[in-house]
Amino acid sequence: xxxxxxxxxxxxxxxxxxxxxxxxxxxxxxxxxxxxxxxxxxxxxxxxxxxxxxxxxxxxxxxxxxxxxxxxxxxxxxxxxxxxxxxxxxxxxxxxxxxxxxxxxxxxxxxxxxxxxxxxxxxxxxxxxxxxxxxxxxxxxxxxxxxxxxxxxxxxxxxxxxxxxxxxxxxxxxxxxxxxxxxxxxxxxxxxxxxxxxxxxxxxxxxxxxxxxxxxxxxxxxxxxxxxxxxxxxxxxxxxxxxxxxxxxxxxxxxxxxxxxxxxxxxxxxxxxxxxxxxxxxxxxxxxxxxxxxxxxxxxxxxxxxxxxxxxxxx
Amino acid sequence: xxxxxxxxxxxxxxxxxxxxxxxxxxxxxxxxxxxxxxxxxxxxxxxxxxxxxxxxxxxxxxxxxxxxxxxxxxxxxxxxxxxxxxxxxxxxxxxxxxxxxxxxxxxxxxxxxxxxxxxxxxxxxxxxxxxxxxxxxxxxxxxxxxxxxxxxxxxxxxxxxxxxxxxxxxxxxxxxxxxxxxxxxxxxxxxxxxxxxxxxxxxxxxxxxxxxxxxxxxxxxxxxxxxxxxxxxxxxxxxxxxxxxxxxxxxxxxxxxxxxxxxxxxxxxxxxxxxxxxxxxxxxxxxxxxxxxxxxxxxxxxxxxxxxxxxxxxxxxxxxxxxxxxxxxxxxxxxxxxxxxxxxxxxxxxxxxxxxxxxxxxxxxxxxxxxxxxxxxxxxxxxxxxxxxxxxxxxxxxxxxxxxxxxxxxxxxxxxxxxxxxxxxxxxxxxxxxxxxxxxxxxxxxxxxxxxxxxxxxxxxxxxxxxxxxxxxxxxxxxxxxxxxxxxxxxxxxxxxxxxxxxx
Numbered sequence: 001x002x003x004x005x006x007x008x009x010x011x012x013x014x015x016x017x018x019x020x021x022x023x024x025x026x027x028x029x030x031x032x033x034x035x036x037x038x039x040x041x042x043x044x045x046x047x048x049x050x051x052x053x054x055x056x057x058x059x060x061x062x063x064x065x066x067x068x069x070x071x072x073x074x075x076x077x078x079x080x081x082x083x084x085x086x087x088x089x090x091x092x093x094x095x096x097x098x099x100x101x102x103x104x105x106x107x108x109x110x111x112x113x114x115x116x117x118x119x120x121x122x123x124x125x126x127x128x129x130x131x132x133x134x135x136x137x138x139x140x141x142x143x144x145x146x147x148x149x150x151x152x153x154x155x156x157x158x159x160x161x162x163x164x165x166x167x168x169x170x171x172x173x174x175x176x177x178x179x180x181x182x183x184x185x186x187x188x189x190x191x192x193x194x195x196x197x198x199x200x201x202x203x204x205x206x207x208x209x210x211x212x213x214x215x216x217x218x219x220x221x222x223x224x225x226x227x228x229x230x231x232x233x234x235x236x237x238x239x240x241x242x243x244x245x246x247x248x249x250x251x252x253x254x255x256x257x258x259x260x261x262x263x264x265x266x267x268x269x270x271x272x273x274x275x276x277x278x279x280x281x282x283x284x285x286x287x288x289x290x291x292x293x294x295x296x297x298x299x300x301x302x303x304x305x306x307x308x309x310x311x312x313x314x315x
Numbered sequence: 316x317x318x319x320x321x322x323x324x325x326x327x328x329x330x331x332x333x334x335x336x337x338x339x340x341x342x343x344x345x346x347x348x349x350x351x352x353x354x355x356x357x358x359x360x361x362x363x364x365x366x367x368x369x370x371x372x373x374x375x376x377x378x379x380x381x382x383x384x385x386x387x388x389x390x391x392x393x394x395x396x397x398x399x400x401x402x403x404x405x406x407x408x409x410x411x412x413x414x415x416x417x418x419x420x421x422x423x424x425x426x427x428x429x430x431x432x433x434x435x436x437x438x439x440x441x442x443x444x445x446x447x448x449x450x451x452x453x454x455x456x457x458x459x460x461x462x463x464x465x466x467x468x469x470x471x472x473x474x475x476x477x478x479x480x481x482x483x484x485x486x487x488x489x490x491x492x493x494x495x496x497x498x499x500x501x502x503x504x505x506x507x508x509x510x511x512x513x514x515x516x517x518x519x520x521x522x523x524x525x526x527x528x529x530x531x532x533x534x535x536x537x538x539x540x541x542x543x544x545x546x547x548x549x550x551x552x553x554x555x556x557x558x559x560x561x562x563x564x565x566x567x568x569x570x571x572x573x574x575x576x577x578x579x580x581x582x583x584x585x586x587x588x589x590x591x592x593x594x595x596x597x598x599x600x601x602x603x604x605x606x607x608x609x610x611x612x613x614x615x616x617x618x619x620x621x622x623x624x625x626x627x628x629x630x631x632x633x634x635x636x637x638x639x640x641x642x643x644x645x646x647x648x649x650x651x652x653x654x655x656x657x658x659x660x661x662x663x664x665x666x667x668x669x670x671x672x673x674x675x676x677x678x679x680x681x682x683x684x685x686x687x688x689x690x691x692x693x694x695x696x697x698x699x700x701x702x703x704x705x706x707x708x709x710x711x712x713x714x715x716x717x718x719x720x721x722x723x724x725x726x727x728x729x730x731x732x733x734x735x736x737x738x739x740x741x742x743x744x745x746x747x748x749x750x751x752x753x754x755x756x757x758x759x760x761x762x763x764x765x766x767x768x769x770x771x772x773x774x775x776x777x778x779x780x781x782x783x784x785x786x787x788x789x790x791x792x793x794x795x796x797x798x799x800x801x802x803x804x805x806x807x808x809x810x811x812x813x814x815x816x817x818x819x
Contacts, residue, residue: 031710031711031714031715032707032709032710032711032713032714033710033713033714036710036713036714036718037709037710037713038367038373038374038375039374039375039450039451039452040374040375040376040451040452043375043450043451043452044452047450047452050450051450082367082368082374083367083368083503083519084368084370084503084504085503085504090519093519094520149550152554156554156557156558157554157557157558160558163558163560164551164554164555164557164558164560165546165551165554165555165560166521166544166555166560167521259547259548260551261551262521262546262547262551262555264518264519264520264521265520268520268547269519269520271547272365272367272520275707275708275709275710276367277710278367
């Protein structure tokens with residue numbers, strides 16, 4: 001157990017270090033000069049060179065890299081080239097918005113996937129199970145942004161039940177916050193839920209074939225009670241792993257959904273940064289996303305061990 | 316026995332569905348208000364492209380002056396809706412006989428939002444600061460000023476190194492914005508001006524809030540608060556108006572989707588003109604474009620009316636040269652190169668360009684992408700080959716096409732006012748080297764108003780006859796708004812979006 005913990009921590013830290021290099025390298029080869037974008041058309045080469053100097057873009061790449069990583073280690077994300085505002089607080093504000101989305105999306109996904117997946121498994125030889133299976137297959141194929149657009153057309157534009165876009169912080173107006181959260185959360189969560197349903201189904205199917213469940217049934221428990229008392233906890237192990245991976249997908253999906261619903265989260269910050277060639281900002285946001293994904297995977301690894309005693313023994 | 320499990324699941328799903336329906340209907344009562352309170356006092360306007368910073372002295376782009384110029388910052392003189400230069404912070408002005416000295420009489424009751432009185436010394440400070448502290452390229456329009464002096468608190472004298480009609484015109488743009496000596500410490504986040512509105516709040520990634528300046532020296536605005544909400548794409552913008560999150564679409568980005576508003580009595584659609592000439596630019600330094608017959612052939616091969624119908628839903632105006640109808644020297648020059656496929660073919664044969672491949676490098680902007688396809692098909696009909704490249708805008712397009720002139724043709728709207736001379740010269744990405752044109756432009760700048768108009772007409776006609784580029788169309792000013800909103804400008808010919816005249 002301890003050994004496994006140390007091993008996972010080491011993997012986590014090395015991945016993090018490698019990703020800083022990769023993220024920095026990608027930014028360095030991205031075409032387009034931040035200084036020229038800021039100064040616009042007609043800017044003289046001298047003016048562009050001067051601005052590059054102010055941004056520190058004329059320094060050697062290794063110097064720029066170590067300055068950036070050094071800042072990150074101190075929690076200093078630097079100042080945006082374009083807006084001249086500190087990046088750290090901006091990223092923190094936007095992260096909160098995106099987290100609401102991800103959490104809400106995850107809740108929707110679970111609400112959909114656990115009952116639907118379990119039912120699909122329990123009735124996998126019957127028409128109703130197969131029908132559910134087909135529906136979830138369609139769900140898997142729909143990208144989140146398409147789901148978002150469809151939801152907007154139906155619930156906002158045609159029916160007028162919910163706002164089509166926008167964001168209100170929960171502290172400012174909880175009612176409006178919820179109304180604006182519903183459609184983005186649904187478009188993220190339904191699609192993820194469809195994916196998750198497949199995993200829940202196969203996990204429950206596996207469990208149903210286990211000897212201990214047959215034993216439980218033989219003891220006289222009804223199928224549902226047997227599954228509830230003995231099966232679901234075991235089925236949860238593979239599902240939690242997938243859930244972790246899905247959290248990463250949700251984070252990326254949120255980037256797209258934020259665009260569709262005009263939500264000022266991390267995703268829209270990232271896209272604005274790219275189009276303005278606000279390279280430092282893009283680097284920081286991508287790093288925060290990478291950190292989040294790595295952290296989730298790390299936690300899942302640990303949770304995995306905690307959930308399944310068999311893994312604990314073998315480690 | 317067996318049914319118990321599915322029944323529970325169904326019951327659970329049904330209750331979940333019920334829950335969400337209740338949540339939805341709870342919203343239905345108030346959702347029409349959106350995030351704007353919707354009363355008579357507030358207004359929400361949807362725009363595209365949020366500013367990257369609030370400091371237009373060091374960051375370029377149309378979004379910042381659109382929000383702040385005329386609303387938060389004011390200029391000495393401004394343009395009215397028809398393009399005429401009219402008083403603003405200067406009540407009146409005179410020009411000396413040698414056309415080099417301008418004397419401005421300033422209003423005496425204007426105040427900055429930091430409480431300071433606006434005087435001639437602020438004007439001197441603002442004019443000088445353009446030369447010293449500004450970095451964007453527009454600042455070069457101030458180079459012609461040799462001295463600015465405060466004769467009295469309300470009298471300003473500006474001396475030019477040589478006569479220039481263009482200078483007074485440029486004073487209506489952002490370089491003419493009046494700043495407070497004590498209000499320039501944080502331009503990127505805390506603008507201070509004399510305008511009818513105060514900058515109130517910037518919710519980054521979402522909106523900019525302006526509130527009425529109750530100490531404003533002129534006519535006070537009707538709305539106590541105006542929110543400028545920013546959207547990334549046309550669909551989100553349209554949906555926001557359809558669901559009453561906003562009251563006005565400031566610039567329509569997808570004219571083909573207008574029918575959902577024109578067919579609905581809740582909305583009004585406004586169509587006027589802009590300064591945005593959509594130019595099919597030629598890289599005039601390329602051998603293939605050295606022959607005027609090739610350039611003329613391209614203009615004649617394009618069926619402009621059909622192009623406008625296809626790629627911009629027929630909204631917009633055909634102009635035939637680099638002048639919008641709101642400039643005093645506008646003439647309809649669409650007759651110089653009328654659509655004539657047979658003539659285009661024979662011109663291409665004569666110039667030897669037939670069969671050549673031209674690289675059309677397009678920025679990723681809606682009008683460029685959609686019009687590029689039509690241009691390609693028209694030119695291929697006439698016997699050219701066209702290879703389309705998409706370049707991400709702004710960064711990739713700016714570097715490849717604009718800075719390095721690594722292209723044969725491109726499509727972009729030039730939205731700067733009176734930009735004929737700026738766009739068609741040897742140093743610009745059009746690489747158009749024409750001493751006759753430059754001589755006409757110089758004469759126009761130095762002469763009196765009548766000379767200016769005559770010489771500019773000459774220049775515009777020469778440009779069209781020489782086919783230095785092809786003017787696909789003039790972008791329309793298209794706005795959609797709630798029916799009861801009044802005071803929206805028909806033409807969008809300045810960098811500013813005047814919010815002070817809006818009312819319900």
